[in-house]
Every structure is written in C-alpha cells, then in structure tokens.
Amino acid sequence: MAGQVFTIDSRAGLSWQVLRDLWDYRELAVSLTIRETRARYRQSLLGIGWAIAQPLAMMVVFNLVFSRFAKIPSDGIPYPIFAYAALVPWTFLSNALTSATIGLVSNRTIVTKTYFPREIITLSQVGARFVDFLAGALVYVGMMAWYGIAPTGWILLLPFLLLVQVMLTVGLALVTSALHVRFRDLAPIVTLGLQVWLYLTPVTYPLSVVPEQWRMLYLLNPMAGLILGYRAIIALGQPPDVAALALSTAVSMVVLLAAYPWFKRAERSFADVI
C-alpha cells in the first residue's frame, strides 16, 4: 500500500477497487466473525449449546403439532428427520438475516470512527451464524445415526447448496442492513417477513401438499428449492430437483449481484446518518 496514491472523488462511481478493498480486509471478516461468536457465548452456561437448542426445540414442537396433531405427511421418513433437515438451514437463514440487518447499527462505534468495507460486518454476521449452523448440523448427524439412516453420495452436493444459500442470505442482508441504517423500521419488517416466509417454504410440510397449479409460483421462492434440495440429499438420500435448484441458484445470484453495487453506493453515507 505504501507509495500508492488513493483518490476519493465525490463524483466517482464504483470500480473494481471495491473488490480489492474487500480482499485487503479479509482478516477483519474472520476477526469479527470470531468476536461475534465468542462474545455471544462467553459468560453463558449453555454456550454454543444455544445454537443447537433453537432448531431442536422447534423440531420437537413441529413434530407434535404437524406430525401428531395435523398428520402432515413427511415423504415416508420419520417426521423429526424430515423437519430437522429443513429447520437447521432455515434457522441459519433466519438468524443470519435478523442479526445482519441490525449489524451495521449495532457496530455503530466502529462504523462512525474507522474505515473498512462495510459489507465486512454483514459477512461476519452471516459467518457467526454459520458457526451455529455447524453445531446444529452436528446434532443432525447424531439423529441420523439414531434412526439408522445412512447418507448417500448425494450428500456431496451439500457445499453447493450452502454456497447458494449464503449468496442469497448475504444479498438480502446487504439490502436490509443498509436500509436499517436509515429506517429502523427494518428490524420488525424482517422479523415479520421471516415468519411469513417460513410458512411459504416447505420446512414443516412436503412439496406434495402444495396444489399443482401453484407449484411454479411457489418455487420462485429461492428457499423452497434449497430446502427441498437439503431434504433430498440428506434425509432422503436422493438427487435434488434440478429445475427447482437451478431456479433458486439463479434468483440468489441475481439478488446478490443487484444488492452489492447498491450497498456500496449507499455505504458512503452510512457514517453520516447511522
């Protein structure tokens, strides 16, 4: 960096410099992720156990309500396995989006005092929730062993599904967190939105209960294709629905590619209005 002339021009547009900046600050993304995780679980008795408790509790309740009371079908596998395969990634999305939305404002002290690419904060919030996701996934391994379900080779697609979900989460979080800097209304809007979204996603029920004529529209929800994918490759040991997954991937990429440049423009005034 020494000897390099850096220019800040009020009229300048975006350039590839943005990506180089992001790369220069990669260590900060890791540090903030660690800080986020450590700080959250330090001085708490259950520690990282809380990351497991949340999807586990939801699974127990859903099992009771949807499987026992409402008799929702579960694609021929035990309902807990069926629901938990969706609940762990859903919890990741939901928690990541919630905490990333308020991330810029809760890190106000560093945003108003120091410079770094602001998306680092969004990335680190998502990263910290990914650590939780890993803890939740570990429990799933135990559950599969309990029910005697062996994974098939399709499980190797898991990293790809996670990548798509992270792109989607980061893209959405960039928009909601930037808006939250200006309008604090975003926090309740996101909470409400996630509740509605949960029921529009096949987390607690299989796709088969959705009427045929609604399927196309239903699958435009990128989380639908993803959740179906997770369930197929992990719990059912089957290939994912390629069309649904391709649609999810396309929607997620569009969200991220549209959100990032918009965020970088909005970023210039964060410190002034936060």
Add this chain to the structure above:
Amino acid sequence: MPDFAVRFEHVSKRYRVGRPRSFTTYFSETVRKLSGRAGPDQRHWALRDVSFEVAPGESLGIVGSNGAGKTTILKLLSRVTWPTEGRIQIVGRVISLIELGAGFHPDLTGRENIFLHGNILGLRRQEIARCFDDIIAFAGIERFVDTPVKWYSSGMYARLGFSVAAFSNPDVLLVDEVLAVGDAAFQRRAIDRMHDFVREGKTVLFVSHDLGNVRGLCQRVLWLDRGQIRALGDTEAVVAQYLDDVNARAVAEQRARDRAELRGGSGEVRFTGWSLAEAEAGAAIIGPGGSVCVRAEYQAFQRVRRPRFRFSIVSPQHGVVVGTAESPADLDEEWLETGTGVVECRFDYLPLRPGQYTIQLAIVGADLVGLYDQVTVGPSFVVSAGAGGNGLVGEARAQGLVELESSIRLLQRQPR
C-alpha cells in the same frame, strides 16, 4: 512519487440537520419535493470549498473553534465519510488516532481486542503479532492482557487503544485530541511517540485545542473557521492570529453580555457609563510604569449603605492582576442616596509588562458580600514597551505580568 502526502481539492461536505427521517416523513418529504414545495433548508455545510496540500513528512496542525470542520477533515481522510464535492488524494496508508478503542468488544480480552482493533485499523495479523509486546508494554497492561476489557479502567482502555494505533506503521497519521487520555505520565509518552512519528518522517495531521502541543509538534498550521480556511502557514504566525481572534471574540461576547439583561448584580446601583479619563476613544496605550484613570457614571435606584466601588485590572490570559474596592474617600455620609454620580479611580503607577489589559468594574456592599453591579469587560488599555512611561523597560524574556525592581547577586562560588 507525487510531491504531496495529502491533497484536498475544492472539498465540501454537507450534512443533514434536523430530525431523522422515518418511513412516513420520508414519503411526505418526497411528495412535497415532487409537488415543487421544498421544505425548510435542512442542510449544513461542515466544509466549504477547502483546498490544501500537505507535503510528505510534514506535520500540520489544524485549529479552529468547535464546529469549524476540523474533525470532518480527519473523517474524510480516514474514509469514514465521503465528500459531497471535490477530490481528496492520499499517498500511502492512513492510520487515525481519532477514536481510541472504538473497535474493542467489552467481552473479549485485551489480547483478542489488540488483534481485532488492529484488523479494524487495516493491519495484518502478522504485523500486529510483531509489535504485540511493544503494544502491551506501552499501554502498561502486561498483567491484564488476558482479562476482558470490560473490567479495565477507562484509562487502561484508552491507553490500549492508543498503543495499538501508535505501533502501526502508517504513512499518514491522523490525531484528534487523543493526547488528553491517561495520566500525566502517559500523556508525556504519547507526545513523545508523536514526536517519534514526526522524526521518522511520517506525515501527521494533528487536531488539538492544546495550542502548546500544536506549537511543539507542527511545522504549519491550518486555521478553519466555519468550514472554510481562514489561514494556512507558519505555526507561530497562524497560532498568534488565531489567539487574537479568540480573545477578540471573547471580549466582544462579554461586552454584549455586560450591556444586556444578563449583567450580574442585584441592581440597586448600576454603572451607566465608563471610560478611561485620558483616552478619547478606544484603547489607551501606556508604557510600563504608566498610569491609568478610570471614570464611571453610576445611578442609584435605591438608598444603599456605604457601597464600595471595585476596579480590577485583568489580563485576558492570566486573570485579575490587581484590584481595589473602596468607598469613595469623599463619601462622608453613611448612605448613598438615590440619584446619579461619577466616580474616578486612579492607578498612578502600573509596573505591568507589555500586553493587553481590561478593567473590570463592580459595586459591592459595605460588607464586601453583596454585589450590586458588575461590568466584566470595561475599558481596555495596552501596555507597550516603546510608549515611554516611567522608565521601566520590560525584559523580553521575563516571566509574569508585573515588573518589580529586583537584582540578582552571586553569594557563593566554589570553583573546582
């Protein structure tokens, strides 16, 4: 290599003022804008068309009253905020000592926070590891390095924040009033560290209200006034101009207050006018050892028992130099009746060193407790070495305000 380290070209920065916008006000404002009815101007220019350059290795002080735009300049340089107009160029890495420990997380230990804060400043892990020991030694927190910083004292917290930044290796260093942290010993070390930076040929931009430090550290000074450059140049010259302006403003403000309703005292007797007897208008000039005669008109609205008139000579920098509070010698009655009058106070011999002085007037009760009236900035006069007077010539390097007759003799000497 460019011949500058920092360059501002016609830089302006505008802030919104007033209530923050919510969704609803945002829409109503947009509707109003579209319908051509603009609301009240909610904009404030923190900087307006500012251009200057700082040479590599130069240390520039930035002075100005609150709200002049000093911190905005540093915030623009540290890229925290974006200019509304203009262009800024910076050569090399910028580290700012603007906010100490801003990135600290209270639940993390000193060690964890050093790395985190270093990352926030743009340092790599290896770079931080290399000077880790220096950082904790400088901050004096060796014993507490694995303690969460929320249990640190505020002094330790700030010292650690300073130390991380102080051991980074910047090309351009931004400093904003941070030397006020810690105890006197730490401040000393902090200032020394700043001098190291200057000696090492780093470019330093230094914002401070402590003009002593500005003088000690900076080669040139930029004086900002309401977002614009008032002066830029040699430190001594600009600091002197700035001080004159600050004093003049303080005097004008006080005069306005003396005239207005805010004037102190219970008001049974008030001064209605005051002047120096010898001077026709404005400030009188006397030599060291000269004399001054103040005349003041008063009006008594009630009968008052033996008021005392107090005349004090005040130096703007040093406070009251000398004062007297007496009843006029020719007021032989017990009571000062209602009505008006004129009092005169003579200081026959004023062995003052050259400088500017003002006279404070007050009317106090016989017991010296009650205060009827007070004029904090009355007439002023200048003591000038060249103005003759009583033959005293102030030694240029003398200290203090008063010139007394003194002599120094050598009483004992033991050569080896």
